[in-house]
Amino acid sequence: MKKNENREPLCDDIAGKDCGLKRVIDTVGGKWKIMILCVIDRNEIVRYGELRRSIHGITNTMLANSLKELEADGLVERKQYDEMPVRVEYNLTEKTKTLIPILLELKKWGEGNL
Amino acid sequence: MKKNENREPLCDDIAGKDCGLKRVIDTVGGKWKIMILCVIDRNEIVRYGELRRSIHGITNTMLANSLKELEADGLVERKQYDEMPVRVEYNLTEKTKTLIPILLELKKWGEGNL
DNA sequence: CAGAATCCCTCGTGATACTG
DNA sequence: CAGTATCACGAGGGATTCTG
Numbered sequence: 001m002k003k004n005e006n007r008e009p010l011c012d013d014i015a016g017k018d019c020g021l022k023r024v025i026d027t028v029g030g031k032w033k034i035m036i037l038c039v040i041d042r043n044e045i046v047r048y049g050e051l052r053r054s055i056h057g058i059t060n061t062m063l064a065n066s067l068k069e070l071e072a073d074g075l076v077e078r079k080q081y082d083e084m085p086v087r088v089e090y091n092l093t094e095k096t097k098t099l100i101p102i103l104l105e106l107k108k109w110g111e112g113n114l
Numbered sequence: 115m116k117k118n119e120n121r122e123p124l125c126d127d128i129a130g131k132d133c134g135l136k137r138v139i140d141t142v143g144g145k146w147k148i149m150i151l152c153v154i155d156r157n158e159i160v161r162y163g164e165l166r167r168s169i170h171g172i173t174n175t176m177l178a179n180s181l182k183e184l185e186a187d188g189l190v191e192r193k194q195y196d197e198m199p200v201r202v203e204y205n206l207t208e209k210t211k212t213l214i215p216i217l218l219e220l221k222k223w224g225e226g227n228l
Numbered sequence: 229c230a231g232a233a234t235c236c237c238t239c240g241t242g243a244t245a246c247t248g
Numbered sequence: 249c250a251g252t253a254t255c256a257c258g259a260g261g262g263a264t265t266c267t268g
Contacts, residue, residue: 010217011152020224021217022148027228029143031241034136038125048250059242064251073228085249086248095227102219103124103135109216110134113209114141114187145261162230173262178231199229200268 027073028103032058032066037092040076041100045091075099141187142217146172146180151206154190155214159205189213 011019028034032055039054040046046054052063067090070076075096081087092100125133142148146169153168154160160168166177181204184190189210195201206214 007156008218009152010155010214010221011149019148019152019221020226020228021221022224023228024220024224025139025143025148029139034133034139035125038123038133041121041124052250059244060251061242061253062240065241080250083249086251088250099223099227100124102216102223104122105216106138106220107124107133107135109213110136110138112134113213114134114137166230173264174231175233175262176260179261181231194230200231202230 027069027075030066032062033070034103036063036066036070037075037096037103040090040092045089048088048090051090141183141189144180146176147184148217150177150180150184151189151210151217154204154206159203162202162204165204 011021028037035055035058036051039051043050048063048067051067052058052060055063067076067078071078074093076090077093079089079091081089125135142151149169149172150165153165157164162177162181165181166172166174169177181190181192185192188207190204191207193203193205195203
Protein backbone atom coordinates (compact mmCIF):
# COMPACT_ATOMS: atom_id res chain seq x y z
CA MET A 1 0.00 0.00 0.00
CA LYS A 2 1.92 3.00 -1.32
CA LYS A 3 1.27 6.41 0.17
CA ASN A 4 0.55 9.59 -1.75
CA GLU A 5 2.10 11.77 0.87
CA ASN A 6 3.64 14.35 -1.43
CA ARG A 7 0.24 15.19 -2.92
CA GLU A 8 -2.36 17.37 -1.34
CA PRO A 9 -5.03 15.09 0.05
CA LEU A 10 -8.52 15.22 -1.38
CA CYS A 11 -10.10 14.91 2.03
CA ASP A 12 -8.31 15.35 5.32
CA ASP A 13 -11.00 13.98 7.53
CA ILE A 14 -12.45 10.72 6.45
CA ALA A 15 -15.28 11.13 8.92
CA GLY A 16 -16.87 13.64 6.63
CA LYS A 17 -18.53 16.73 7.95
CA ASP A 18 -15.46 18.92 8.19
CA CYS A 19 -14.31 18.20 4.65
CA GLY A 20 -14.80 21.28 2.48
CA LEU A 21 -15.50 19.07 -0.49
CA LYS A 22 -18.25 17.20 1.26
CA ARG A 23 -19.76 20.45 2.44
CA VAL A 24 -19.98 21.70 -1.13
CA ILE A 25 -21.53 18.49 -2.40
CA ASP A 26 -24.05 18.60 0.40
CA THR A 27 -25.05 22.22 -0.14
CA VAL A 28 -25.44 22.11 -3.92
CA GLY A 29 -26.54 18.47 -4.03
CA GLY A 30 -30.10 17.31 -3.89
CA LYS A 31 -32.44 17.16 -6.79
CA TRP A 32 -33.01 20.83 -7.66
CA LYS A 33 -30.33 23.14 -6.28
CA ILE A 34 -27.99 22.99 -9.23
CA MET A 35 -30.86 23.77 -11.55
CA ILE A 36 -31.93 26.70 -9.40
CA LEU A 37 -28.40 28.10 -9.45
CA CYS A 38 -28.33 27.61 -13.22
CA VAL A 39 -31.45 29.67 -13.78
CA ILE A 40 -30.39 32.48 -11.48
CA ASP A 41 -26.91 32.50 -13.01
CA ARG A 42 -28.31 32.99 -16.47
CA ASN A 43 -30.75 35.74 -15.59
CA GLU A 44 -28.90 37.46 -12.76
CA ILE A 45 -32.15 38.43 -11.07
CA VAL A 46 -35.12 36.09 -11.04
CA ARG A 47 -38.51 36.15 -9.39
CA TYR A 48 -40.03 33.17 -7.60
CA GLY A 49 -42.64 32.54 -10.27
CA GLU A 50 -40.04 32.68 -13.04
CA LEU A 51 -38.01 30.05 -11.26
CA ARG A 52 -41.00 27.78 -10.91
CA ARG A 53 -41.89 28.10 -14.56
CA SER A 54 -38.29 27.69 -15.71
CA ILE A 55 -37.61 24.51 -13.78
CA HIS A 56 -39.86 21.87 -15.21
CA GLY A 57 -41.42 19.58 -12.64
CA ILE A 58 -40.47 21.42 -9.48
CA THR A 59 -43.17 21.94 -6.85
CA ASN A 60 -43.71 24.83 -4.48
CA THR A 61 -42.57 22.68 -1.61
CA MET A 62 -39.23 21.86 -3.12
CA LEU A 63 -38.59 25.27 -4.65
CA ALA A 64 -39.34 27.10 -1.41
CA ASN A 65 -37.31 24.66 0.69
CA SER A 66 -34.35 24.71 -1.67
CA LEU A 67 -34.31 28.50 -1.87
CA LYS A 68 -34.43 28.77 1.91
CA GLU A 69 -31.48 26.42 2.27
CA LEU A 70 -29.50 28.15 -0.46
CA GLU A 71 -30.16 31.46 1.27
CA ALA A 72 -29.20 30.06 4.67
CA ASP A 73 -25.95 28.77 3.17
CA GLY A 74 -25.27 32.21 1.70
CA LEU A 75 -25.45 31.12 -1.92
CA VAL A 76 -28.43 33.21 -2.99
CA GLU A 77 -29.88 36.51 -1.83
CA ARG A 78 -33.57 37.22 -1.41
CA LYS A 79 -35.02 40.69 -1.80
CA GLN A 80 -38.63 41.37 -0.99
CA TYR A 81 -40.49 44.40 -2.28
CA ASP A 82 -43.69 45.02 -0.40
CA GLU A 83 -45.74 46.14 -3.33
CA MET A 84 -49.15 44.81 -4.17
CA PRO A 85 -48.90 42.09 -5.19
CA VAL A 86 -45.69 41.15 -3.40
CA ARG A 87 -42.54 40.88 -5.51
CA VAL A 88 -39.55 38.78 -4.49
CA GLU A 89 -36.28 38.62 -6.39
CA TYR A 90 -33.42 36.19 -6.08
CA ASN A 91 -29.80 36.64 -7.15
CA LEU A 92 -26.48 34.88 -6.60
CA THR A 93 -24.18 36.19 -3.90
CA GLU A 94 -20.62 37.26 -4.67
CA LYS A 95 -19.12 34.09 -3.28
CA THR A 96 -21.41 32.01 -5.45
CA LYS A 97 -20.10 33.85 -8.49
CA THR A 98 -16.61 32.59 -7.61
CA LEU A 99 -18.05 29.09 -7.43
CA ILE A 100 -19.51 29.19 -10.93
CA PRO A 101 -16.17 28.81 -12.80
CA ILE A 102 -15.37 25.69 -10.81
CA LEU A 103 -18.79 24.26 -11.55
CA LEU A 104 -18.21 24.98 -15.23
CA GLU A 105 -15.03 22.90 -15.12
CA LEU A 106 -16.92 20.10 -13.44
CA LYS A 107 -19.60 20.36 -16.09
CA LYS A 108 -17.04 20.05 -18.88
CA TRP A 109 -15.46 17.09 -17.18
CA GLY A 110 -18.84 15.43 -16.87
CA GLU A 111 -19.60 16.01 -20.53
CA GLY A 112 -16.31 14.44 -21.54
CA ASN A 113 -16.21 11.57 -19.10
CA LEU A 114 -19.66 10.42 -18.04
CA MET B 115 -34.88 40.32 -16.43
CA LYS B 116 -31.42 40.81 -17.90
CA LYS B 117 -29.82 38.03 -19.87
CA ASN B 118 -26.35 36.65 -19.33
CA GLU B 119 -26.00 35.67 -22.94
CA ASN B 120 -22.32 36.45 -23.37
CA ARG B 121 -21.42 34.01 -20.60
CA GLU B 122 -21.25 30.29 -20.94
CA PRO B 123 -24.35 28.87 -19.31
CA LEU B 124 -23.95 26.73 -16.24
CA CYS B 125 -26.57 24.31 -17.42
CA ASP B 126 -27.92 24.12 -20.93
CA ASP B 127 -30.81 21.90 -20.20
CA ILE B 128 -32.88 22.89 -17.26
CA ALA B 129 -34.58 19.51 -17.37
CA GLY B 130 -31.53 17.96 -15.82
CA LYS B 131 -30.31 14.57 -16.92
CA ASP B 132 -28.25 15.70 -19.88
CA CYS B 133 -26.39 18.38 -17.94
CA GLY B 134 -22.78 17.33 -17.43
CA LEU B 135 -22.73 19.08 -14.10
CA LYS B 136 -25.72 17.21 -12.79
CA ARG B 137 -24.23 13.94 -14.00
CA VAL B 138 -21.10 14.59 -11.96
CA ILE B 139 -23.05 15.52 -8.85
CA ASP B 140 -25.13 12.39 -9.22
CA THR B 141 -22.19 10.03 -9.70
CA VAL B 142 -20.02 11.34 -6.86
CA GLY B 143 -22.92 12.37 -4.64
CA GLY B 144 -24.52 10.14 -2.08
CA LYS B 145 -23.24 9.60 1.39
CA TRP B 146 -20.00 7.70 0.84
CA LYS B 147 -18.60 8.03 -2.66
CA ILE B 148 -16.50 11.13 -2.06
CA MET B 149 -14.93 9.46 0.96
CA ILE B 150 -14.21 6.32 -1.01
CA LEU B 151 -12.50 8.34 -3.73
CA CYS B 152 -10.52 10.18 -1.05
CA VAL B 153 -9.14 7.00 0.44
CA ILE B 154 -8.24 5.45 -2.90
CA ASP B 155 -6.66 8.71 -4.03
CA ARG B 156 -4.40 8.81 -1.03
CA ASN B 157 -3.26 5.23 -1.18
CA GLU B 158 -3.37 4.63 -4.93
CA ILE B 159 -4.22 0.98 -4.45
CA VAL B 160 -6.55 -0.14 -1.70
CA ARG B 161 -8.10 -3.43 -0.72
CA TYR B 162 -11.74 -3.87 0.21
CA GLY B 163 -11.05 -4.44 3.88
CA GLU B 164 -8.77 -1.43 4.08
CA LEU B 165 -11.53 0.74 2.67
CA ARG B 166 -14.01 -0.55 5.20
CA ARG B 167 -11.67 0.08 8.09
CA SER B 168 -10.65 3.52 6.78
CA ILE B 169 -14.17 4.83 6.35
CA HIS B 170 -15.68 5.01 9.77
CA GLY B 171 -19.29 3.91 9.93
CA ILE B 172 -19.67 2.41 6.46
CA THR B 173 -21.33 -0.98 6.19
CA ASN B 174 -20.70 -3.81 3.76
CA THR B 175 -23.94 -3.00 1.99
CA MET B 176 -23.03 0.57 1.27
CA LEU B 177 -19.37 -0.03 0.52
CA ALA B 178 -20.09 -2.83 -1.92
CA ASN B 179 -22.92 -0.91 -3.62
CA SER B 180 -20.92 2.29 -3.89
CA LEU B 181 -17.89 0.52 -5.30
CA LYS B 182 -20.04 -1.25 -7.88
CA GLU B 183 -21.56 2.03 -9.02
CA LEU B 184 -18.20 3.80 -9.12
CA GLU B 185 -16.85 0.93 -11.18
CA ALA B 186 -19.86 0.99 -13.51
CA ASP B 187 -19.36 4.74 -14.01
CA GLY B 188 -15.72 4.14 -14.83
CA LEU B 189 -14.33 6.01 -11.84
CA VAL B 190 -12.57 3.12 -10.13
CA GLU B 191 -11.02 -0.12 -11.34
CA ARG B 192 -11.36 -3.45 -9.62
CA LYS B 193 -8.71 -6.14 -9.84
CA GLN B 194 -9.30 -9.57 -8.40
CA TYR B 195 -6.50 -11.99 -7.59
CA ASP B 196 -7.73 -15.52 -7.12
CA GLU B 197 -5.43 -16.45 -4.32
CA MET B 198 -6.53 -18.04 -1.11
CA PRO B 199 -7.95 -16.09 0.54
CA VAL B 200 -9.22 -13.89 -2.28
CA ARG B 201 -7.57 -10.48 -2.72
CA VAL B 202 -9.30 -7.56 -4.43
CA GLU B 203 -7.67 -4.21 -5.13
CA TYR B 204 -9.24 -0.94 -6.15
CA ASN B 205 -7.61 2.06 -7.84
CA LEU B 206 -8.72 5.25 -9.56
CA THR B 207 -9.00 5.24 -13.35
CA GLU B 208 -7.11 7.75 -15.49
CA LYS B 209 -10.13 9.92 -16.04
CA THR B 210 -10.78 10.10 -12.35
CA LYS B 211 -7.25 11.40 -11.87
CA THR B 212 -8.16 14.34 -14.11
CA LEU B 213 -11.21 14.93 -11.92
CA ILE B 214 -9.21 15.18 -8.71
CA PRO B 215 -7.75 18.68 -9.37
CA ILE B 216 -11.23 20.05 -9.94
CA LEU B 217 -12.46 18.45 -6.75
CA LEU B 218 -9.52 20.04 -4.94
CA GLU B 219 -10.64 23.47 -6.15
CA LEU B 220 -14.15 22.73 -4.95
CA LYS B 221 -12.76 21.64 -1.62
CA LYS B 222 -10.82 24.88 -1.22
CA TRP B 223 -13.88 26.90 -2.15
CA GLY B 224 -15.92 25.03 0.41
CA GLU B 225 -13.33 25.62 3.11
CA GLY B 226 -13.31 29.34 2.39
CA ASN B 227 -17.00 29.86 1.85
CA LEU B 228 -19.15 27.36 3.73
C1' DC C 229 -11.39 -12.00 2.54
C1' DA C 230 -14.75 -9.87 -0.06
C1' DG C 231 -18.73 -9.49 -0.58
C1' DA C 232 -24.33 -11.12 -1.16
C1' DA C 233 -29.03 -11.52 0.82
C1' DT C 234 -32.55 -10.01 3.64
C1' DC C 235 -35.27 -7.12 6.24
C1' DC C 236 -36.09 -2.58 8.08
C1' DC C 237 -36.55 2.38 8.59
C1' DT C 238 -35.65 7.24 8.06
C1' DC C 239 -36.22 11.20 5.37
C1' DG C 240 -35.97 13.58 1.02
C1' DT C 241 -39.28 14.34 -2.16
C1' DG C 242 -44.00 15.12 -3.82
C1' DA C 243 -49.36 16.05 -4.40
C1' DT C 244 -52.77 18.81 -2.89
C1' DA C 245 -54.95 22.44 -0.77
C1' DC C 246 -54.71 26.79 1.54
C1' DT C 247 -53.07 31.92 2.96
C1' DG C 248 -51.10 36.93 3.83
C1' DC D 249 -47.63 36.64 -6.05
C1' DA D 250 -45.02 33.98 -3.15
C1' DG D 251 -45.16 31.08 -0.55
C1' DT D 252 -47.21 27.36 3.99
C1' DA D 253 -49.41 23.32 5.78
C1' DT D 254 -50.44 18.43 5.62
C1' DC D 255 -50.16 14.03 4.43
C1' DA D 256 -48.05 10.32 1.94
C1' DC D 257 -44.75 7.55 -0.62
C1' DG D 258 -40.53 5.42 -2.28
C1' DA D 259 -35.65 5.25 -2.53
C1' DG D 260 -31.41 5.61 -0.23
C1' DG D 261 -29.29 4.08 3.55
C1' DG D 262 -28.44 0.63 7.42
C1' DA D 263 -28.10 -3.79 10.73
C1' DT D 264 -27.56 -8.35 10.65
C1' DT D 265 -26.61 -12.76 8.94
C1' DC D 266 -24.72 -15.81 5.52
C1' DT D 267 -21.40 -17.65 1.66
C1' DG D 268 -17.74 -18.93 -2.16
